[in-house]
Amino acid sequence: FKGKHTLFRKDGLSGFLNIHYVNDRSFYQEYSQLVQVRTRRFLESTAEVFYPFKKGRAYLLGRAWQDLKESAEDVMQKVPEAGISLYPSKKGPLYLSLKTSFSNFYSKKLLRVQRFDIYPRIYHSIGDSIQLSQVIGLRETIYSISNSDDFPDSISREAFDYTIRLHxxxxxxxxxxxxxxEPEISYRFIPPIENDIPLLDSTELYRRVSAVEFGFRNYLFGRNGQIASVRLTGLYDILAADNPFGPIRLEAALFHPLNFKLDTSYNPNSGDFEQINYSASLQAGRVGFSFGQRYSKDDDILFYRGGISLPVTSRLALSSDLWYDAKGGGLEDLKLSANYSAQCWGINIAFNKRPDDYSILFLVELKGLGTIRFSGI
Known part of the structure; x- marks a missing residue:
């Protein structure tokens, strides 16, 4: 079951609902036409209601995950979380902000965690051509834990962080x-804090840090907008005495004459590229081409994907997509489709080849009524 609903009011109560659930965990693995969907580990359902006001926003949300690979007994569900965020507001030469939330987590194994988190921050910036900015944050997180053999009933974690940036x-x-x-260099410091806590979400990733980050950004702008961008960043971890230099990351994008994005990470300690990801698309006349790669050394994956689209007439279009696993089973997914669209109706015929089987789908769309799937082979 998939369902979405959004209610938005500029100055009033707003919210959204996004439900994604299957009663058979193998459903997508068996029937999905997209390899990205077939290999998905979790399904996420989210609901949120929020109220914006002049200096911030208040919200109430719930988030649930369904594990498609293993038992869901250990998966922590966040239902509900209530919080208030105050945007940075000027107080003399300083800016002040605040984030605070109360979250309730539970799992089917009866583990219960209530967490209260409060995080005020103070900002200060000077300079025009050369800017020096500083941020200091004070944070306290309190946990109340039930039915756990690994953690005490209550945990309190107090800390502060300091960041200085020259840009x-x-x-x-x-x-x-x-x-x-745009060259920049920054230093971030978080002192030793309590780490024996349950890992619930990104809040628990707030841990001891003493590191220098450096990098620069390049932008090219033409008469019709941005042409390209390049960002190079690196890190020096003062706490890592043996291998202080962290990964060097290169991000690049080209917008003309083709769309190209690159994201790579190089480890200077091992001399290896930890990840190399890129994607590109090109329109040559009426024909569209796309290709890309995803490589991760830690996950031992190397995927290639490609596609081509051809509008034969104003109503008929042909397309093809493939997904190739260079580290595993070779060709994982091949899809050929033809789509015909008339004024009041449309039809799509798709052939999908997977390593162990194939399928042929016929989809008929009655515009204004929806899409009907007639058969799958």
Missing amino acids: TRLRKRYPAFTHII
Whole structure:
């Protein structure tokens, strides 16, 4: 079952509902036409109601996960969470912000955790051409835990963090484009804090840090907008005496004449690329091409994907997509489809080849009424 509903009011109570649930955990693995969906580990359902006001927002949310691979008894559900966020507001030379929340977590194994988190922050910035900004945060997190053999009934964690950042922007105009460079360096510090806590979400990733981050961004702008961007970042971890240099990450994007995105991570300690991901798409006349790669050394995966689309007429379009696993079973997914769209109706015929089987689907759309799946082979 999948369902979505959104209610938005600019100055009033708003919310959304996103439900995604299957009664058979093997459903997507057996019937999905997309390899990305067939290999999905979790399904997430979310509901949130929020009220924006001049200086912040208040919200109430619930989030549930369904494990499609293993037993769901250990999966922690977040129902509900209530919180208030106050946006940075100016107080003299400083800006102040606040995030606070109360969350209730539970699992089918009867583990219960209630968490209260409060996180005020103070900002200060000086300079124009060269900006020096500082942020200090004070954080307290309190846990109440039931039915656990691994943690005490109550845990309190107090900490603070400090970040200082030096940043500037250099601009050079040329006849055909404008080049912008933004170098920056920052230092972040969090003292030793309590780490023997249940891992519930990103709040628990707030841990001891003493690291210098450095990097720069490059932008190229033409008459019709942004042409390309490049971002290079690195990290020096003062706490890691043996291997202080962290991964060097390169992110790049090209917007003309083709769309291209690159995201790589290089480990200077091992001399290996930890990940190399890229995607590209090109429109050559009426024909569209797309291709990409996903590589992760830690996960031992190397996928290639590609696709082509061809509008034969104004109503008939052909397309093809493939997904190739270079580390495993070779061709994991091949899809060929034809789509015909008339004024009041449309039909889609799709052939999907997987390693162990294949399927042929006929989808008929009566516009205004929905889509009907007639058969699958």
